Amino acid sequence: MKRYLVFLSLLTWAFTTVTNAQLPPVFKQPIATGLKKDPRVRYYLPPERMIWRSDATGKYIQHADRLLKVGNGQAELVNKDLTVLKNDKSSKTGFLIDFGKEIFGGLQITTGLMRTKTPVKVRVRFGESVTEAMSDVGGTDGATNDHAMRDFIIELPWLGGLEVGNTGFRFVRIDLLEADTELLLKEVSAIFMYRDIPYLGSFHSDDERLNQIWATGAYTVHLNMQQYLWDGIKRDKLVWIGDMHPEMMVINSVFGYNEVVPMSLDLAKAATPLPAWMNGISSYSMWWVLIQRDWYLHQGDMKYLQLQRQYLIGLLKQLMTKIKDGKEALDGNRFLDWPSSENKPAIHAGLQAMLVMTLTAGSELCHILKEAETARACDEAVAILKKNVPDIAESKQAAALLALAGLLPAEQANTILSKDSTRGFSTFYGYYMLQAKAMAGDYQGAINNIRDYWGGMLDLGATTFWEDFDLSWKENAGRIDEIVPKDKVDVHATYGAYCYKNLRHSLAHGWAAGPTSWLTTHVLGIKVMAPGCKVVKIEPHLGDLKSVSGSFPTPFGLIKVNHLKMPDGKIKTTVDAPKQVKIIK
Incomplete structure (x- = not known):
């Protein structure tokens, strides 16, 4: 009997972190809270x-x-x-x-x-x-x-x-x-x-290629929603905060609220006491702020945002110390994405833009948290940074970020983004290039880029989107789902660079799923205007499409939208939304 009681005592200790678990009746003693039951099936x-x-x-x-x-x-x-x-x-x-x-x-x-x-x-x-x-x-x-x-x-x-x-x-x-x-x-x-979560968001158009791209991006992120939000399911089964931003935007568009996002944000915060940078990369700590702003905008979770107050204010103050003579002077690993990693002027331009974007988002969050002093300091720092616009350095990454930060006219950035089609795109920063093209009003150009670039992976047999890709890889290439003939190029074994050379290259990478969110926001035309989706603007941009329909998850339920292009080119739109959501057109 004594041994049995000791056994139960050890079990109780072992499960001191279990919550919401349906344990067998043999476990008679109460189980303390902490560790979560595996959410997967x-x-x-x-x-x-x-x-x-x-x-x-x-x-x-x-x-x-x-x-x-x-x-x-x-x-x-x-x-x-x-x-x-x-x-x-x-x-x-x-x-x-x-x-x-x-x-x-x-x-x-x-x-x-x-x-x-x-x-x-x-x-x-x-x-x-x-x-x-x-x-x-x-x-x-x-x-x-x-x-x-x-x-x-x-x-x-x-x-x-x-x-x-x-x-x-x-x-x-x-x-x-x-x-x-x-x-x-x-x-x-x-x-x-x-x-085992439902796909609440949806996207259907008269172009099956775009439909497949939307669905592939959604599925790629879904696979990476494991215990935490990973970047890859083979290599990079890790929480990379910067890489999470496009993944989080896809989750907002497809699944709505999911615990994996705040859990992953909190994991990175707990592992990174200030003044350290998340993942050792200064821009990734900035992405943490941007994710917090966009997550709050879509989910409206004030209780969660309030828990970020101390760290958020400390991080914003730290970032403001990294400004010298009106220019960013960020330390740590200075990184945007891999294809731009050897272009130091482009990295400086991108970090200048990211600092503007981050402090702007920080000011918005501080106003919501009633931290007026920090909000004012952020606004003053942004005004100083905006007086210095770095050279683009022929970088599409830098051009996109400068446009998104308001440091460069979007139309001017789009001339760089449109040069040589998708040459210079990356699966990660391609999302921000598409966003900048939308700012410039070049929706058709962005749609074409999505068809060509992300569709190019599908042409090679992909069922998920890759860590990196270049359209030139398609030339004389064999498919990844075949034994590659000797007269064809083996894409997986041949290409890749930096940390993803050849077969180390991940073919299911969450940061590559940006077109799913982009198509929902700009083609289906659903844009969140107020925290918690209380105000949503419907503004479709169909380009050469004739019809688009779909759904979008909000904390109050689904918004359902249908767009049909009429013979005169005008778009007939019908919207079904929860009564708590104000729809503006």
């Missing part, structure tokens, strides 16, 4: 196709297509409908399967009643592309196990099952390793882990 998915097998004769691999059936994950005492893999002294057997769409999770492998009870060694390789799943860690292709194990050896049990993996993938290769070995496989299912 798991689904088990069968493969959609067998892409490759080492043996097509039936000698070493038998009944491979049986792995494509829907299973139940349960080992059974009868060997029925199994896939058989055999190695002799000279052969090595393996196969590659496709689950049809990028997911986050792992594998459930179920085995049969084998002749020997000795565990069977297999090598498992996950891949976001076919090439990655067929690659070796440490090779010239750049494949790694960074942040997530995607290439490893495991032992499978006799008549049982095993669940492994915690990464982003679509493709899986499994190899039987030891000589003179037989493996009976009943099932190989993907474990799909995600937050």
